[in-house]
Amino acid sequence: MESLSVFDMLKIGVGPSSSHTLGPWRAVQRWLTELADELDAVGGLATVGHVEVHLYGSLALTGQGHATDQAIALALLGHEPETVPVASIPGFVHDLAAAKKLSALDGIAADVDFDMATDIVFHIDERLPGHANGLTCHAFVDERVLSSSYYSVGGGFVVGEDEVPGAAGFVALPHPSQTPDELGAHCAERSCSIADVVWTNEQAWRSDDEIREGLRAIWKVMLEGVYRGCHTDGILPGGLDVRRRAAPLSRRLLTVDNVCADADTPNEWVDLIRHRDFRFAEVLQWVSTFAMAVNEENADLGRVVTAPTNGAAGVIPAVLLYHVCFSAEPVTEEQIIEFLLVAGEVGTLFKKGATISAAMGGCQAEVGVSSAMAAAALAEALGGTVAQSLMAAEIAMEHHLGMTCDPVGGLVQVPCIERNTMGAVKAINAAELAVASNPDDARVSLTDVIRTLRETAEDMSDRYKETSQGGLAVNVSVRVPEC
Structure with missing residues (x-):
């Protein structure tokens, strides 16, 4: 049984799509946190030289119209959907597209190659097995490529590859209702x-x-x-x-x-x-x-x-x-x-x-x-x-x-x-x-x-x-x- 709060269903964020904008935004944020833990022993996110994000299924087919690429950019830049100044979003995205570089990842100083035009890849004819909205994030560290896949399952909810939805954040409720x-x-x-x-x-x-x-x-x-x-x-x-x-x-x-x-x-x-x-x-x-x-x-x-x-x-x-x-x-x-x-x-x-x-x-x-x-x-x-x-x-x-x-x-x-x-x-x-x-x-x-x-x-x-x-x-x- 999933334990879901009202605040899971009613989230403050930015348009135009919870599954194509908010979900990928949260997925990239989660990836950066997990990547930092994985790289902690060798210098953390500062060791990353290049990142790519690959979109599959519906994320690829309607991702540009649903601002998925912009959401990914904003996540990599460290912005939060609840607080990012929405009037400034076009400027943030434009500057990153022009720079083709990230000077920080998750607040950590870095020098990361990231070209929005080529490093966000839309696989319109492919779909990951777990859900119609799939994305895979790649981090290039020295000679290694560290990859993680996530699914944006609707409403801004994100699950990792092979993860059971709701399992990680389960809370025992006094009056649980599945039906x-x-x-x-x-x-x-x-x-x-x-x-x-x-x-x-x-x-x-x-x-x-x-x-x-x-x-x-x-x-x-x-x-x-x-x-x-x-x-x-x-x-x-x-x-x-x-x-x-x-x-x-x-x-x-x-x-x-x-x-x-x-x-x-x-x-x-x-x-x-x-x-x-x-x-x-x-x-x-x-x-x-x-x-x-x-x-x-x-x-x-x-x-x-x-x-x-x-x-x-x-x-x-x-x-x-x-x-x-x-x-x-x-x-x-x-x-x-x-x-x-x-x-x-x-x-x-x-x-x-x-x-x-x-x-x-x-x-x-x-x-x-x-x-x-x-x-x-x-x-x-x-x-x-x-x-x-x-x-x-x-x-x-x-x-x-x-x-x-x-x-x-x-x-x-x-x-x-x-x-x-x-x-x-x-x-x-x-x-x-x-x-x-x-x-x-x-x-x-x-x-x-x-x-x-x-x-x-x-x-x-x-x-x-x-x-x-x-x-x-x-x-x-x-x-x-x-x-």
């Missing part, structure tokens, strides 16, 4: 909500203050991402000429008598929306605007929260912000924290029982899972029972089954940005349906759907698994991307 039924049983035994059970489990890793502060930080990044996306115009990079839509939509929705209202901070902006009256159609437009704002930021290497992945990063913020902006009563910070606890825990059930990697399961494993996470959290926030919350997750996921991942141009713009809007709307509908229903009458369980997701992923052609070799990716005419 929805086990989670429901823990709630029934304690006569409490999902959020209560998850909070108790989180205490195995962190103090109460650390849990609260961590979730506040996650919500802050989510809200700031929506706010930035709703205040940034222009064309997204990559050559598809995709124009940002969240900002003009937001302005139109806030315009009355040709006057557009605005606010200087994210919280003031939320209050502005809360105190306006909107028609049903306009509320739907706001949900889409929130989701698009996050994923436009994600596509532009902005800071977002994997939820559970970068490609699906807009769904949970959109649904949570819908709840904050359009509920009859003000939503408290404690309720926001509970929402994130429930969403994160439901995500762990999909990670344990199926996959959250589009390279393994298509978009059903990303936007579909995110929609299920958001639906369960919203259902509990609306006063639903544990059974109704799990039913909401089932409804949302059931109607994403079979969804392919077919990124046009290998980017996260078409159809990814709009798919987040659909996932958010489905989550809200699923939560409302579940709270108005009797789960005892349901013919399909969340356990059934998770199993079906896994089996559908196994049956799906690789053409529809984040390879850009099928679907819209081959039927939409595009210019050659800039990268």
Whole structure:
């Protein structure tokens, strides 16, 4: 049984992809740490003369469009995804590409040959045996070549070659849940909500203050991402000429008598929306605007929260912000924290029982899972029972089954940005349906759907698994991307 924290499912990082950007970033960081240990007796990382990183499978096929090469460069330069100044990323990458040298590895002074143009190798016709997202790192030390392989398995999770997922960081939890039924049983035994059970489990890793502060930080990044996306115009990079839509939509929705209202901070902006009256159609437009704002930021290497992945990063913020902006009563910070606890825990059930990697399961494993996470959290926030919350997750996921991942141009713009809007709307509908229903009458369980997701992923052609070799990716005419 894997022990997964909410903070494993909701990670602060940089776009555009958790599996193709954050995962390789973390893999290279891990490699440098392990390499330093291996070389400790002979002088450490300072003895390395040259490094190469080889990408396989989906990482090779869509790696440039998903900024995998930039993530590798940033990792080698010693930057952290949570803190790197995103506006400076192009400059960091440009300078390294021009220098063709690394003056330090993991903070250790060195003189390492590294040419981004030739030392990041895309093996588009090869795949490593363990997962569709594989990479091998080579360090040249004197006459030796030291190599290690890793897999980016979705959501920023990384496993080493022949490593059992979750084994290294296993923590014994008071209420471990591998399946929805086990989670429901823990709630029934304690006569409490999902959020209560998850909070108790989180205490195995962190103090109460650390849990609260961590979730506040996650919500802050989510809200700031929506706010930035709703205040940034222009064309997204990559050559598809995709124009940002969240900002003009937001302005139109806030315009009355040709006057557009605005606010200087994210919280003031939320209050502005809360105190306006909107028609049903306009509320739907706001949900889409929130989701698009996050994923436009994600596509532009902005800071977002994997939820559970970068490609699906807009769904949970959109649904949570819908709840904050359009509920009859003000939503408290404690309720926001509970929402994130429930969403994160439901995500762990999909990670344990199926996959959250589009390279393994298509978009059903990303936007579909995110929609299920958001639906369960919203259902509990609306006063639903544990059974109704799990039913909401089932409804949302059931109607994403079979969804392919077919990124046009290998980017996260078409159809990814709009798919987040659909996932958010489905989550809200699923939560409302579940709270108005009797789960005892349901013919399909969340356990059934998770199993079906896994089996559908196994049956799906690789053409529809984040390879850009099928679907819209081959039927939409595009210019050659800039990268």
